[in-house]
Amino acid sequence: MSTVVPQGRRPRRITAGRIGVYAFLITAALFFLLPLWIMLVTSLKPMEEIRLGNILAWPASLTVDAWTKAWSSACTGLECNGISVGFWNSVRILIPSVILSIAAGAVNGYALSFWRVKGANVLFGILLLGAFIPYQVFLYPLVRIFSMTGIYNSLPCIVIVHVIFGLPTMTLLFRNYYAGLPLELFKAARIDGGGFWTIFLRVMLPMSIPMLVVATILQTTGIWNDFIFGLTFAGRANLPMTVQLNNIVHSTQGERAYNVDMAATMLAALVPLVVYFVSGRWFVRGIAAGAVKG
Amino acid sequence: MDTVSIQIPSARAASTQGRRLLRTRLPVALALLPTALVVLVVYIGCMVWTVRLSFTSSTLLPKLDWVGLTQYSRLFMNDRFVTSAENIVIFGVLFIAGCLILGFLLAVFIDQNVRAEGAFRTVFLYPYAMSFVVTGVAWQWFLNPGLGLQKVVRDLGFPNFTFDWIVSQDMAIYTIVIAGLWHGSGLTMAILLAGLRGVDEDLWKAAKVDGVPTWRVYTSIVLPLLRPMIVTATVLLATSVVKLYDLVVAMTMGGPGIATEVPAKFVMDHLFERNNIALGTAAATIMLICVVSILAPWVYARYVRPQGRHA
Numbered sequence: 001m002s003t004v005v006p007q008g009r010r011p012r013r014i015t016a017g018r019i020g021v022y023a024f025l026i027t028a029a030l031f032f033l034l035p036l037w038i039m040l041v042t043s044l045k046p047m048e049e050i051r052l053g054n055i056l057a058w059p060a061s062l063t064v065d066a067w068t069k070a071w072s073s074a075c076t077g078l079e080c081n082g083i084s085v086g087f088w089n090s091v092r093i094l095i096p097s098v099i100l101s102i103a104a105g106a107v108n109g110y111a112l113s114f115w116r117v118k119g120a121n122v123l124f125g126i127l128l129l130g131a132f133i134p135y136q137v138f139l140y141p142l143v144r145i146f147s148m149t150g151i152y153n154s155l156p157c158i159v160i161v162h163v164i165f166g167l168p169t170m171t172l173l174f175r176n177y178y179a180g181l182p183l184e185l186f187k188a189a190r191i192d193g194g195g196f197w198t199i200f201l202r203v204m205l206p207m208s209i210p211m212l213v214v215a216t217i218l219q220t221t222g223i224w225n226d227f228i229f230g231l232t233f234a235g236r237a238n239l240p241m242t243v244q245l246n247n248i249v250h251s252t253q254g255e256r257a258y259n260v261d262m263a264a265t266m267l268a269a270l271v272p273l274v275v276y277f278v279s280g281r282w283f284v285r286g287i288a289a290g291a292v293k294g
Numbered sequence: 295m296d297t298v299s300i301q302i303p304s305a306r307a308a309s310t311q312g313r314r315l316l317r318t319r320l321p322v323a324l325a326l327l328p329t330a331l332v333v334l335v336v337y338i339g340c341m342v343w344t345v346r347l348s349f350t351s352s353t354l355l356p357k358l359d360w361v362g363l364t365q366y367s368r369l370f371m372n373d374r375f376v377t378s379a380e381n382i383v384i385f386g387v388l389f390i391a392g393c394l395i396l397g398f399l400l401a402v403f404i405d406q407n408v409r410a411e412g413a414f415r416t417v418f419l420y421p422y423a424m425s426f427v428v429t430g431v432a433w434q435w436f437l438n439p440g441l442g443l444q445k446v447v448r449d450l451g452f453p454n455f456t457f458d459w460i461v462s463q464d465m466a467i468y469t470i471v472i473a474g475l476w477h478g479s480g481l482t483m484a485i486l487l488a489g490l491r492g493v494d495e496d497l498w499k500a501a502k503v504d505g506v507p508t509w510r511v512y513t514s515i516v517l518p519l520l521r522p523m524i525v526t527a528t529v530l531l532a533t534s535v536v537k538l539y540d541l542v543v544a545m546t547m548g549g550p551g552i553a554t555e556v557p558a559k560f561v562m563d564h565l566f567e568r569n570n571i572a573l574g575t576a577a578a579t580i581m582l583i584c585v586v587s588i589l590a591p592w593v594y595a596r597y598v599r600p601q602g603r604h605a
Contacts, residue, residue, distance in 0.1 A: 018406075021408060022408065025400075025403050028396075028418065029414060032417050032480070036432075042435065054445075055435075056446055104328070108329050123329065129586075130333070135558075136565075136577075137581065140344060140356075141344055144356070164332050167329060196318070197321060224425070225428075226425075227425065227540035227544075232562075242540070245427055245431065273424065277420075284484045284488070
């Protein structure tokens with residue numbers, strides 16, 4: 001027997017147990033991939049093939065007609081300009097909403113974790129409870145308030161709504177992050193005469209890059225995937241992609257063009273999927289950060 | 295500066311102190327003001343307004359009369375609402391239990407030193423990145439009895455195979471559960487996997503020395519250790535149960551008939567389409583009461599009691 005200590009992981013033998021493990025994982029993977037596969041192959045088939053063929057089969061006569069149609073000429077109710085309209089609306093909603101909600105969350109989190117403010121804990125407590133309360137409780141009065149101020153059914157309206165309902169998660173995220181930073185850092189900045197905003201902009205914000213990334217991922221997917229707020233507050237001219245997708249799928253006159261529906265669905269899923277694949281582990285961190293570390 | 299101010303007369307000291315207080319406190323107060331306003335106007339104000347409206351006879355426009363609990367008794371006599379309430383219980387129980395079980399199994403199996411772990415993780419979690427509308431539309435197409443799964447299996451040589459749940463009054467709600475599981479179990483897997491990775495290696499070694507079978511270690515030792523992660527996952531899943539709306543709208547539009555109606559959809563329909571504000575707000579109030587009674591103790595224990603740190 002040699003005295004050499006074996007290095008690394010012990011090579012596993014192939015046992016029935018191992019085969020079972022892989023069988024389970026591969027079956028599960030197929031279950032998760034199946035809808036994506038079906039969406040993809042359906043979107044690439046002409047309608048005749050969809051009517052006759054197998055939903056799982058790779059298209060015999062491959063065509064991207066459905067994609068161009070979904071993008072530029074599918075009908076959402078009376079208008080037939082495709083889902084591209086919704087795409088650009090979503091972009092216009094997304095950018096200001098993400099920036100403003102993250103800015104608000106960062107300032108709140110900073111103020112709540114470093115500055116002694118009367119009633120801050122009550123404020124934070126209500127905000128957190130608010131995160132769990134069904135939106136339906138707020139929607140009608142909010143619609144009335146926006147109507148009274150005259151901005152109902154506009155881009156600013158939907159952006160404000162996203163910022164309001166992003167506040168709990170964003171505040172929690174940044175509060176927890178700042179609470180984990182050494183207090184000495186803040187004290188030193190105070191002794192050097194830094195005021196509220198100076199410390200925030202010069203000390204805290206540069207240290208918040210990881211949280212800013214996590215918050216951006218979280219808000220981008222969340223706001224892009226929103227349906228209920230877009231439907232209620234955006235107005236006809238600004239309907240986001242999710243609402244338009246639903247309209248395309250449910251308002252086709254005559255025979256349903258499944259290939260166009262699926263192409264539109266994939267287009268609507270594209271942005272969050274790209275965010276997901278690019279961000280990798282950060283995505284999980286984003287979901288978990290708000291709740292786990294609380 | 296401080297040492298000087300100690301020696302000057304007390305009245306002036308108080309005023310400089312006041313000014314300093316103003317200088318440091320004012321920006322903080324101003325920074326928190328918008329949030330405080332939102333909390334006051336939206337989170338509290340709108341909630342009170344909704345509850346108040348549920349005691350009125352408002353239909354198309356809000357009125358501020360008082361009809362007591364009339365709307366609530368109407369609500370519980372309303373088939374659509376009763377079905378909604380039953381559906382959300384069915385969905386909630388099956389979805390949360392299903393996600394936890396499937397998520398736990400996926401996490402445990404992924405934790406067995408498998409190859410391509412990253413690929414499996416990515417595949418299990420990607421549905422969570424997609425919207426409920428996309429999920430609903432995709433599953434509606436897949437479960438379409440005429441052209442979807444049922445046809446595929448029939449063409450394989452099982453002409454009597456039937457899977458038409460999505461158009462069946464009794465079974466349609468379970469197709470929503472299936473789509474929900476597809477969307478949410480990856481999230482549970484990710485949270486529980488993080489928990490599994492945090493379990494002390496020595497614990498495994500000790501169990502191995504004692505000859506405890508692996509499955510026993512998971513059920514008796516690891517599972518109790520994962521409690522905080524299970525609570526987190528449950529809370530996240532529960533909030534998506536309450537919000538269940540887009541998935542139903544995209545997948546079944548509440549049908550066939552009223553078979554897959556849910557409370558959130560009931561409220562939305564009555565507020566914005568059926569012009570019955572009072573009934574809609576009454577249903578919203580019932581949702582509020584249910585959520586608060588479940589979550590208030592949890593939020594209190596977790597966030598309010600351990601006070602935020604102060605500088």
